[in-house]
Amino acid sequence: MPRLNTEKGQPAGVGVGLRSKYHQQFLHGTPKIAWLEIVSENYLGLDGRGGRARESLLQIAEHYPIVMHGVSLSIGSVDPLNLEYLHQLRSLKNICGAAWYSDHLCWTGVGGENLHDLLPLPYTEEALGHLCPRVQQVQELMGEALILENVSSYLSFAHSEMSEWEFLSELVKRTGCGLLLDVNNVYVSAINHGFDPMRFLNGIPRGAVRQFHLAGYSDNGTHLVDTHDHPVWPPVWSLYQEALRLFGRIPTLIEWDDKLPPLEQLLEEAAKAEHLMETYDSPNASRASTMVEVGHH
Ligand SMILES: [Fe+2]
Numbered sequence: 001m002p003r004l005n006t007e008k009g010q011p012a013g014v015g016v017g018l019r020s021k022y023h024q025q026f027l028h029g030t031p032k033i034a035w036l037e038i039v040s041e042n043y044l045g046l047d048g049r050g051g052r053a054r055e056s057l058l059q060i061a062e063h064y065p066i067v068m069h070g071v072s073l074s075i076g077s078v079d080p081l082n083l084e085y086l087h088q089l090r091s092l093k094n095i096c097g098a099a100w101y102s103d104h105l106c107w108t109g110v111g112g113e114n115l116h117d118l119l120p121l122p123y124t125e126e127a128l129g130h131l132c133p134r135v136q137q138v139q140e141l142m143g144e145a146l147i148l149e150n151v152s153s154y155l156s157f158a159h160s161e162m163s164e165w166e167f168l169s170e171l172v173k174r175t176g177c178g179l180l181l182d183v184n185n186v187y188v189s190a191i192n193h194g195f196d197p198m199r200f201l202n203g204i205p206r207g208a209v210r211q212f213h214l215a216g217y218s219d220n221g222t223h224l225v226d227t228h229d230h231p232v233w234p235p236v237w238s239l240y241q242e243a244l245r246l247f248g249r250i251p252t253l254i255e256w257d258d259k260l261p262p263l264e265q266l267l268e269e270a271a272k273a274e275h276l277m278e279t280y281d282s283p284n285a286s287r288a289s290t291m292v293e294v295g296h297h
Contacts, residue, residue: 008062008063008064008065009065010065010099011034011035011065011066011067011099011211011251012034012035012249012251013034013035013249013251013252013274013277014033014034014251014252014253014254014270014271014273014274014277015033015034015035015036015037015065015067015251015252015253015254015270016033016036016037016253016254016256016266016267016269016270017036017037017038017039017069017253017254017255017256017257018036018037018038018057018060018066019256019257019260020042020053021260022260022263022266023053023056023060025263026056026060026063026064027056027059027060030063031263031267032267033064033267033270034064034065034274035064035065035066035067035099035251036060036064036065036066036067037066037067037068037069037253037255038057038066038067038068038069038096038098039069039070039071040068040069040070040071040089040092040101041070041071041072043057043092043096044085044088044089044092054092054095057096058095058096061096061097065099066096066097066098066099067098067099067100067101067102067211067251067253068089068092068093068096068098068100068101068102069101069102069103069149069180070089070101070102070103071103071104072085072103073085073086073103073104073138074106074107075103075104075105075106075107075131075134075135075138075146075148076105076106076107076119076121076127076130076131077107078130081134081137081138083141086138086141086142087141089101089142090141090142090143093142100144100145100147100178100210100211101142101146101147102146102147102148102149102178102180102210102211103146103147103148103149104148104149104151105121105131105148105149105150105151105168105171106119106120106121106151107119107121119151120151120153120155120156120157121157121167122157122159122160123157123160123161123162123163123164123166123167124157124159124160124161124162125161127167128167128170128171128174131171132171132174132175135148135171135175135177136175139175139176139177145176145177145178146175146177146178147177147178147179147180147210147211148168148171148177148178148179148180149179149180149181149182149185149213150164150168150179150180150181150182150185150186150189151182151185152182152184152185152188152189152192152217152224152225152226153189153192153193154192154223154225156193163195163199163200163203164189164200165199165200165202165203165204166203168203168204169203169204169205172205172208173205177208178208178209178210179204179205179208179209179210180209180210180211180212180213181201181204181209181211181212181213181243181247181250182212182213182215182226182255183212183213183214183236183239183240183243184213184214184215184216184217184226184232184236184255185213185226186200186201186239187217187224187235187236187239188217188224188225188226191223191224192223192224197239198242201239201242201243201246202246204247206246206247209247209250210250210251211250211251211252211253212240212243212247212250212251212252212253213252213253213255214232214236214237214240214252214253214254214255214269214273215228215230215232215236215254215255215256215257216228216229216230216231216232216233216236216256217230217233217236218230227258228255228256228257228258229256229257229258229259230259231265231269232254232269232272232273237272237276240252240273240276241276241279241280244276244277244279244280245280248280249277249280252273252277254266254269254270254273256269
């Protein structure tokens, strides 16, 4: 097993998603990027294909800080938590030396069925009562804080009693979990539901945000979908600048999952984010003169 380079440090600045398409470039060179995020499930070996991918990951992890991002926790479901999955997650985290692990604040199925979608929850006291002990159970099993990402949504529940940002804040307060703030998802949901994305950002507790995501959505005419198959759109870059101003230089990931571009193009997107980040030295730094209006594209 390759030896992990413990000198490589924590993720800081801007990273990109490590996808199998890019493995060879990372195995045979050291593309210039600060850190990498993996989709945990691709390396768990649950589909019988994880072995070789895991070997590549361990070699790549010698040179780059890694963070893990999962899609199967289904923290919001009423099914019991999958303990075997969590056990495998912890083992993967140990062997690749990932700095943290995250998943989504959503449910992906019920009754053992996986719907392969990240479905939103109603924002109610009842949902919080269901979620909090589950988050605590995950944190106890993993031995550290769970980091949860805001998902984009296209529908909302009529019986929601609070806003998404109030719900996230309560969850943080009650469980001590961290947040992965997906700036693209904030924008997509803001347009789809007609709220001001700044209300969302202003409503999130400052200290809880551990990571940002940036991605490209698709415009379906009537609503936006977070397809992660485009460059980041201008209004999301603007909102990212607001997020940097409010939260500081939080490690940022360019998420691109479909119609993957050449690695060089992905690294150019990362360089853009890095450039914006450099403009914001500390929380509450003054706005850059390049600041543009946050609004619909
Ligand atoms: Fe995301």
